Amino acid sequence: MITHPTRVNICECWARDGLQNQREVVPTGKKVEMIDRFTDLGFRKIEVTSFSNPKVVKQFADCMELLKRIKRKPGVSYVGLVPNMRGMDRLLEAQREGFGVDEVIVIISASEIHQKTNVGKNHPDSLADLGPIIAKALTARMKVIGCVGTAFGCPIAGDVPLAKVVELSAWYKKEGADTIMLGDTTGMANPVQVKRTLAELFEKVPGIPYIAHFHDTRGVGLANTLAAWEMGVDLHDSSLGGIGGQPATDKAAYHVGFTGNACTEDLVAMFEEMGVATGIDVDPMLRVAREAEQVVGGPSRSQVLRSGRVRHEPVEYKEAGDG
Amino acid sequence: MITHPTRVNICECWARDGLQNQREVVPTGKKVEMIDRFTDLGFRKIEVTSFSNPKVVKQFADCMELLKRIKRKPGVSYVGLVPNMRGMDRLLEAQREGFGVDEVIVIISASEIHQKTNVGKNHPDSLADLGPIIAKALTARMKVIGCVGTAFGCPIAGDVPLAKVVELSAWYKKEGADTIMLGDTTGMANPVQVKRTLAELFEKVPGIPYIAHFHDTRGVGLANTLAAWEMGVDLHDSSLGGIGGQPATDKAAYHVGFTGNACTEDLVAMFEEMGVATGIDVDPMLRVAREAEQVVGGPSRSQVLRSGRVRHEPVEYKEAGDG
Numbered sequence: 001m002i003t004h005p006t007r008v009n010i011c012e013c014w015a016r017d018g019l020q021n022q023r024e025v026v027p028t029g030k031k032v033e034m035i036d037r038f039t040d041l042g043f044r045k046i047e048v049t050s051f052s053n054p055k056v057v058k059q060f061a062d063c064m065e066l067l068k069r070i071k072r073k074p075g076v077s078y079v080g081l082v083p084n085m086r087g088m089d090r091l092l093e094a095q096r097e098g099f100g101v102d103e104v105i106v107i108i109s110a111s112e113i114h115q116k117t118n119v120g121k122n123h124p125d126s127l128a129d130l131g132p133i134i135a136k137a138l139t140a141r142m143k144v145i146g147c148v149g150t151a152f153g154c155p156i157a158g159d160v161p162l163a164k165v166v167e168l169s170a171w172y173k174k175e176g177a178d179t180i181m182l183g184d185t186t187g188m189a190n191p192v193q194v195k196r197t198l199a200e201l202f203e204k205v206p207g208i209p210y211i212a213h214f215h216d217t218r219g220v221g222l223a224n225t226l227a228a229w230e231m232g233v234d235l236h237d238s239s240l241g242g243i244g245g246q247p248a249t250d251k252a253a254y255h256v257g258f259t260g261n262a263c264t265e266d267l268v269a270m271f272e273e274m275g276v277a278t279g280i281d282v283d284p285m286l287r288v289a290r291e292a293e294q295v296v297g298g299p300s301r302s303q304v305l306r307s308g309r310v311r312h313e314p315v316e317y318k319e320a321g322d323g
Numbered sequence: 324m325i326t327h328p329t330r331v332n333i334c335e336c337w338a339r340d341g342l343q344n345q346r347e348v349v350p351t352g353k354k355v356e357m358i359d360r361f362t363d364l365g366f367r368k369i370e371v372t373s374f375s376n377p378k379v380v381k382q383f384a385d386c387m388e389l390l391k392r393i394k395r396k397p398g399v400s401y402v403g404l405v406p407n408m409r410g411m412d413r414l415l416e417a418q419r420e421g422f423g424v425d426e427v428i429v430i431i432s433a434s435e436i437h438q439k440t441n442v443g444k445n446h447p448d449s450l451a452d453l454g455p456i457i458a459k460a461l462t463a464r465m466k467v468i469g470c471v472g473t474a475f476g477c478p479i480a481g482d483v484p485l486a487k488v489v490e491l492s493a494w495y496k497k498e499g500a501d502t503i504m505l506g507d508t509t510g511m512a513n514p515v516q517v518k519r520t521l522a523e524l525f526e527k528v529p530g531i532p533y534i535a536h537f538h539d540t541r542g543v544g545l546a547n548t549l550a551a552w553e554m555g556v557d558l559h560d561s562s563l564g565g566i567g568g569q570p571a572t573d574k575a576a577y578h579v580g581f582t583g584n585a586c587t588e589d590l591v592a593m594f595e596e597m598g599v600a601t602g603i604d605v606d607p608m609l610r611v612a613r614e615a616e617q618v619v620g621g622p623s624r625s626q627v628l629r630s631g632r633v634r635h636e637p638v639e640y641k642e643a644g645d646g
Contacts, residue, residue, distance in 0.1 A: 113637075158636045187626075188633045190596035191549050218633065219589030219626035220596075223546045226514050259630075266542030273513035273541075303510075303542035307582075310511045310541065313481045314436075 005234035007277040009045055010268060011211070012038045013261055014292060016047035016081055018239035019059050021259065022296055028062040030295050032069045037288045038240075039070075042279045045077045047237075048101065051087030064090065067099040077102040079145070083119075088133045092140055103143040105181065106130050110164045111154030114185075127171060134175045145211065146172030147181040152197065153188030162200055169205040179209045179235065184224065186245070186259055187217020191227035198231040213237040214262045215245050216301070221262030222270055229276070238264040240292045242301030265289050265302035269309055282309040328557035330600045332368055333591060334534070335361045336584055337615060339370035339404055341562035342382050344582065345619055351385040353618050355392045360611045361563075362393075365602045368400045370560075371424065374410030387413065390422040400425040402468070406442075411456045415463055426466040428504065429453050433487045434477030437508075450494060457498045468534065469495030470504040475520065476511030485523055492528040502532045502558065507547065509568070509582055510540020514550035521554040536560040537585045538568050539624070544585030545593055552599070561587040563615045565624030588612050588625035592632055605632040 015035050019026055031049075038046050048070060054061035063080070072078065080101035082088050094100050108130060109115040112123050119126060137144050148168045154160050169180050182197065194212070201210060212228035212235065214221045225236055238261055245259025268280045282304070289305050338358050342349055354372075361369050371393060377384035386403070395401065403424035405411050417423050431453060432438040435446050442449060460467050471491045477483050492503050505520065517535070524533060535551035535558065537544045548559055561584055568582025591608060594601045605627070612628050 153633060153635070155634070156638055158634055158638070187630065190593060190633075192597040217626060217630045218592055218596075219586065220545055220593050222543055223549045223593060226546045226549060263542065269541060270513060270543050270546060273543075274515040303540060307510065307540045310476060310513075311478070311481050312476070315479055315481070 002230070002232045004230055005232060005276065007279075008229065008234045008236055008271055010043065010264065010271075010278055010280070011045035011047060011079065011235070011237045012043045012264060013047045013237050013239040013244060014038070014241070014264070016050055016060075016079070017237070017261055018241070018244040019296075020050070020057070021243060021245050022059065024297065025058050025061075026295060028065050028069065031062070031066055034288075034292060034295060035066075036071045037291065039073045039076055041285055041288060042281070044075060044279060045079060045103075047079045047081070047105070050081035050083065051090050052081070052083050053086070064094055067094050067101070077143070079103040079105060081105045081107070082133060082137070083107070084129065085133055088136050092136065095140055095142075100140075101142065103145055103178075104137045105145045105147050106133055107147040107149050107183070108168060109149040109154070109185070110160045110168055111150040111157040113156045114150045114154045117156060131175055134177060138176050143178040144176065145179050145181050146175070146177035147183050147213070148172075149183040150185045151182040151189075152184045152193055153186070155186045155188070162197060165197065166200060166204045169201055169208075173205055173208050177208070179211055180205070181211040181213050181237070184214045187215035187221065189214060189224050190220060191223050194224050194227040195231055198228060198233065202231075209235055211235040211237060215259050216242055216262050217245075217259050222267060225262055225267055226270070229271075236262075236267065238262040238267045240264045240289050240300070241296060241298075243296055260301060263300070263302045265300065265304045269304040273310055325553070325555045327553055328555060328599065331552065331557045331559055331594055333366065333587065333594075333601055333603070334368035334370060334402065334558070334560045335366045335587060336370040336560050336562040336567060337361070337564070337587070339373050339383075339402070340560070340584055341564070341567035342619075343373070343380070344566060344568050345382065347620065348381050348384075349618060351388050351392065354385070354389055357611075357615060357618060358389075359394045360614065362396045362399055364608055364611060365604070367398060367602060368402060368426075370402045370404070370428070373404035373406065374413050375404070375406050376409070387417055390417050390424070400466070402426040402428060404428045404430070405456060405460070406430070407452065408456055411459050415459065418463055418465075423463075424465065426468055426501075427460045428468045428470050429456055429460075430470040430472050430506070431491060432472040432477070432508070433483045433491055434473040434480040436479050437473045437477045440479060454498055457500060461499050466501040467499065468502050468504050469498070469500035470506050470536070471495075472506040473508045474505040475507045475516055476509070478509045478511075485520060488520065489523060489527045492524055492531075496528055496531050500531070502534055503528070504534040504536050504560070507537045510538035510544065512537060512547050513543060514546050517547050517550040518554055521551060521556065525554075532558055534558040534560060538582050539565055539585050540568075540582050545590060548585055548590055549593070552594075559585075559590065561585040561590045563587045563612050563623070564619065564621075566619055583624060586623070586625050588623065588627045592627040596633055
């Protein structure tokens, strides 16, 4: 029987999946300041950076420096994306010097054409690359998040077979991944599909936790999050301000429109209103959200940030004449 | 047993609940043009105007003229709001001249202080007013939608007792209303509360359909819509562009922030993606949504309008070199 979790663990993706889509490189000091704020707010999982090629992804060229400078709080998992073995080797170097990460994310797109377009390799070659990266992470006592990208649809291929998502999830499990992230890379999921996908995965690849990672490309990021939660998922990803996603530029130009992550402010507020503990207080989070707006230089997509959280208590208000 | 509806009836609220919140009065011709577009798109229910005091609510001062000019399609229900007996009498006059409405909405806030603030009357006096209005509508062979406003929370009183929502729903049913609208007036609902509220109403006030009317004040309008649908509700309200709601001005200044309705574009697209028939084609709807943006002079809040609907078929795309 599926029970709805009474407590969820929300990974704040602002500093990685969020900033990935920002044209302007955010100064390292600002990133560190924000990540420290997330730690203080009570997030138990924070995506902090990516070990991408610094020449290609300038936003994360500061990954080593950033990892040195962020505050570490016991019980908080700091997460880094590792796109290839070169990235893994840099991460291991950081780890040896005492400033690694707790969890690594590795990614493969369920859509082979999407994988080829992004990485230049087909599925078998990509898996051949990923296996040793996962092994190295595990040997170095880091946890591994195996992300299945385009799990709910691909902007190039269209529909993605659920069997492929199952197959890749099973592969991750076999390789020793600790959790599996279902990435709705360009926001193509819908709530019915989310439930169907999870039901299939629970049956075919049981015994491993799933992370719900939705983008709000079509306005249903929170509805999809709700659907995943109703299926028992307690690991959810979001980004403050709803920023993020694959850059809609250059070779990723097949995707048009907005690709931002589900918005943390609204997602946390929704869970808290539902009586589901996030460990995050809404009002301090909204203050940090305003700082985040300053840092990225654009308005948050949050509605809660504009309207404030739901007030359950009466407000002082001069009553109109009792007619 | 609750079954998820395979077909839903979405009421397009743009011309009434939507425009209610717009400062600029939209020319009657533009309204008529848009309402006719909604008819052509396949909406089976359209809120067209309000019989408010034309001196107070200038946006609807043209209600008689508008009703004369809109196209009527058999099978489509044209809906008007009636706030008081004076409004009802004007509607009956329109009806006698052959251009009435098919359904009237009458409203009472579940929060008494909200009702007093908006209407200047307490609950008993308000019900004493509403009874004869409903009776007149029924006698004139119009259908009646009894709206319970602030059904999920009040910006002044905070929490609203579910017992009050039940009581007012039972009253509407007794008076002969055809459907009951649960109005989340300032977007305070959450999905768990939506399910709890509906479960209680199905038990205590059964045998009458409920309309889910959500505002997206806190970003969960679609998640709440999903929750209502999962409870079996097949009547949903939304507004193109997500415009609408109680004006955040003057005596309603106790509410700050955004109050727009759940956004039609994203709501229709969500249902269609879920395999739930709305009777609306997404692409033509998006074209009308762009016209609506021109009319209200501001961008739609829709994400689907920016990103386009989900494409299930592959797109032509030059494949990168197979590595």
